[in-house]
Amino acid sequence: MSNTTQKETAPKKILLNAFDMNCVGHINHGLWTHPRDESHRFNELSYWTDLAQTLEKGLFDGLFIADITGVYDVYQNGIDLTLKESIQLPSHDPSTLVSAMAAVTKNLGFGITVNLSYESPYQFARRFASLDHLTKGRIGWNIVTGYLDSAERLIGQKGLKDHDLRYEQAEEFLELCYKFWEGSWEDDAVLKDKANRIFTDPSKVHAIEHHGRFYNSQGVFQVSPSIQRTPVLFQAGASPKGMQFATNHAEAMFIGGDTPEKIKVQVDKIRALASEQGRDGDALKLFAGITVVSAETDELAETKLREYVQYASPEAGLAHFSSSIGTDLGQFADDEAIPYKQTNSIVSVNNRFKEQKVTIADLKAQHLLGGRYPLIVGSGATVAEKLIEFIDISGLDGFNLTRTVAPESHHDFIHYVIPELQKRGRYKTAYEQGSLRHKIFQKGDRLPDTHPIHQFRCQSSDAHLDQIQTQKQTA
Structure with a gap:
């Protein structure tokens, strides 16, 4: 068997x-009350540098740090529970953590x-280019457009912009x-x-001219x-408009879902839509959120789960979900079905109530540990087998x-x-060298020419002069 064939048939590394x-x-939510939980130290730099070193020892591809602008104030029309249970409040700017974690x-x-x-394109682009240096x-950007009315009020607006208008912006x-x-x-x-006192060649730096509907810059x-020029682009859009946007721009996407069979439907749809836009749909890396409780044996893992449940807050999960x-x-009472109501919040999540009957009791059961992601419990071997099965059925990448x-x-x-994942050949045993983009895709540090970014790349001054010379010769 050739090396090429072996590579093509090798099982996907997670x-x-x-x-x-x-x-x-x-x-x-709620697990901050557990005696062994240290998340209350989130405002200490050592909490994050220790975490980064731990994850690198485990060969994690990345630490993905979520963020919101605004607060969860929809549940019971206020923020009392949000404050009491610390439901993403207080929360601090995630970009401030990166340099320290990168240093260790x-x-x-x-x-x-x-x-x-809520960003200026110039200031944002400058900040992330600096972080890439x-x-x-090793930097990536999860592109979000927001879904909280509280955020709009914080920045002085009357309310959330129309969902599709946010994507146009x-x-x-x-x-x-x-x-x-x-x-x-x-x-x-x-x-x-140094000898010629030229740090930067002026002929190779070009001004940007942009005059658009939302932004102007010169x-x-x-x-x-x-190294990467553009950070690795992540996105989680699942509405029709969001999906169109994500499959045009994103290199990696986050997908919600409680079973691998349901997720597979989304995976197939995303890959097909990306292909329709002239991109390699199979090259998109697709991720789903999961929660894992593991221990030495299945029995000990179940015992640990029961212990965690005592501290979790399903109600706090509902408060988070209310704003989503x-x-x-x-x-609503526990046995009431939640009615569908069109809002400007997360369209794909909200559509669930249009498609199926869901009660508050159903949601509380799903929020057993205060969160709604699929929960996998067991020994290392059990969890590994379930994760592999999840990947192989759904077509996810991680x-x-x-x-x-x-x-x-x-x-x-x-x-x-x-x-256990390594034993089964489904997880790396060492890091690839190079940038985050190269580690994930093994195709270099820069976005490929099949990405829409190629039309905005500057033509080198040498190439431009060659083009002019060619035109003169053929004139």
């Missing part, structure tokens, strides 16, 4: 991000959520960022020539080309692993589950 947030309660690691990637609706090409935001990252500086512009980007769908779930009791749950996963 990609893995730790999924977290710069706050106490992220996905699995060499391979771990960092995916940072930033809501473009400091991390040596996002298209232009990305276009302008692409121009900054890819169109202002040529790769060989920086010379660092001038030279201040940051020289970084824009409906106060506190107004998972975003949420924390339960921090940092215990990550230590458990690395100790019990990772070795």
Whole structure:
């Protein structure tokens, strides 16, 4: 058998991000009250540098840090429970953590959520290009457009923009960022020539001109080309408009769903839609969120789950979910079906109530540990087999692993589950060298020409002169 055939038939290696947030309660709510949980230390830098080093020892591909602008104030029309249970409140800026974590690691990637609706494209592009330099090409951006009315009020607006209008703005935001990252500086512009006193060749730096519906910009980007130029692009759009946007721009996407069979439907749809847009649908890396409780044996894992359940808060999960769908779930009795109501919040989540009957009791059962992601419980071997089955049925590429009791749950996963995945040939035993993009895709540091970004890349001055000379010769 040839090496090529072996490579084609080799089982898919599972990609893995730790999924977290710069706050106490992220996905699995209430577990901050567990005696061994340390998430209350989220405002200490050592909490994050220790976590980054732990994840790198476990060969995690990345630490994916979520974020929101605004607060969860829909449940019971206020924030009392949000404050009491610390449901992503207080929460701090995730980008402030990256440099410190990058300094204590060499391979771990960092995916940072930033809501473009409340950012200036220039300042954002400058910040992330700077981070790509400091991390040596290990930065990614999760593109979100927001879904909280409270965020709009915080920045002085009356309410959330129309869902589709937010994506129209996002298209232009990305276009302008692409121009900054890819169109202002040529790769060989920086010379660092001390003898001739030329740090940067002026002929290889170009001003950006952009006059659009939402943004205007003129001038030279201040940051020289970084390893990746453009951060690895993540997105989670699942509405028709969001899916169109994501399959056009994103390199990796996050998918929700409680079973691999349901997720497979989304996976197939996403890959087909990307192919329709001229991209390689199979090249998109697709992730789903999961929660894992693991221990030495299945019995001990079930015991640990029962212990965790004592501290979890399904009601806090409902409060989080209320803001996701824009409906106060506190107004319904446990046996009441939740009615569908069109809102400007997360369309794909809200549509669930249009498609099936769901009661508050159903949601509370799903929020056993305060979060709604699929829960996998068992020994390392049991969890590994379930994860592999999940991947093979759904067609996913990997998972975003949420924390339960921090940092215990990550230590458990690395100790019990990772070795079992490696034994089965489904998880790497060493990091690839290179940027985050190259580690994930094995195709270099830059976005390929099949991505829409190629139209915004600056033409080198040498190539431009050659083109002019050719035109003169053929005139």
